Amino acid sequence: MTPPDHIAVQDDAIAARLTPIADPLDPRIADYRDVRDRDLKGRGGLFMAEGAVVLRDMARSARFAFESVLITQKRVPAMTDWLAALPDAVAVYVAEGAVMDAIAGFPIHRGILALARRGEPIAPQILLDDAPAHALVLACFGITNHDNLGGIFRNAAAFGAAAILLDPQCCDPLYRKALRVSVGAAARVPFARLGPGPGDAGNACTLLRNHGFEPLALSPRGTLTLAQAAAHYQGRRALLLGSEGPGLAPDLIAAATSVRIDMAGDFDSLNVATTSGIALHALTRQAGG
């Protein structure tokens, strides 16, 4: 069967861009070897992203520059448009699925990986200055679980949060798993690190207030319900989230307006990503209609 013309043309245009890889030990794809080990060690200014949805999302952002791509032959047809739009300097390696799995050290079901360069770190002040008048931002403290941080970014994107601030203890939202769980949102929602100095967590509320953001700290013993906070605060707001278990530090809660999610009483337990979704929905509902 002869493929239709337009497919053939696409394939020709892309074919020149592809570097076939047959040997898992080929030095050109050394960066893709033993992906999980490298995830743990970190990659300096680079990070690894996977899956078509995440990579398409990243390509729409000016914050990242792709360094290279590793794709299975089977996935090329579905990604020709995306591959064609990559700058010429980006190497595109193509391998059989089994070779790709041997390179990565485990099965890459999504069939596409890319190495990208992080943007320069942004100061929290710049993100806060740039936010709209009724912006909602998130500030995360001690979120060390990649599933939870990924889920928080996903919810932030779904409800249009303007930015996410992360204390020094939070894990990396561009870690491969966090990025995947976020369905690419970690590459969409701007984020910045809060300073690492002692007392800086407590100063987060001062920083937020100086930029006109009301800090709303989620706590089981909060003084306002979410609905009351949504009714009272409709300008710039920051939602403060702590890790499950310890929660937010008492000094942080004391320096903020504390807000609670009313529950059934005898089972006071919500996942922190779910908590962020409930609070984002409640606080953005007024604006959203």
Place this chain on the structure above:
Amino acid sequence: MTPPDHIAVQDDAIAARLTPIADPLDPRIADYRDVRDRDLKGRGGLFMAEGAVVLRDMARSARFAFESVLITQKRVPAMTDWLAALPDAVAVYVAEGAVMDAIAGFPIHRGILALARRGEPIAPQILLDDAPAHALVLACFGITNHDNLGGIFRNAAAFGAAAILLDPQCCDPLYRKALRVSVGAAARVPFARLGPGPGDAGNACTLLRNHGFEPLALSPRGTLTLAQAAAHYQGRRALLLGSEGPGLAPDLIAAATSVRIDMAGDFDSLNVATTSGIALHALTRQAGG
């Protein structure tokens, strides 16, 4: 150092109940071998639960009967009260941590496993009849992911949902991982399976309406917002949840009142467990204050 008297007495009382296990191949603990393989095969009328929180929760329920317990020596002191309350017929095996890990086939960080008998299946009609006048129940369709189903049960418990109905495609909430992610809620919130016959999913709305429950189907194109649904329907309500991706079947949405969660517009993506949390919070807020 001599331990205080009351600790010594507790230990003596418990010591007689413990059966030490030194050999991972001891036939008495055959049910605990290769836990993950057995998880996949299923255990018939039995299920495996892990961790102190889940097991303490289960002990408060009349729905389950423990068959046996496997605990590390290190964990015994923290669980003496729970162990002492077990019926005499329940065998309690105690092993060194390394032996327990060798039995299970992977590290059991929580240090305690138990084999329990499921209660008799309950008919959905009975759960719906028994629910209070303003009850909110959940009905899940095609939730095959244990993390998601566990998260849904956790949220149901947090917001006091009266029951959960599961279509035949939903995974088992008493599967070890779902139970763990639910923080024991899968053993607290009553659940029932909807019939497996063809067309039964569509009949779910008839079943619900016959019992006075308004079926509210979550859909991105729902006609009401969550807030509107919360204001309109304050009697018995059922929240219908479909799997991420395909969502609820069109016939199910057509037979129900469809409800949407308004989002930012360009990133219409929420995890189904997070969705359940947002909807439960919105629909129970009126009653909860």
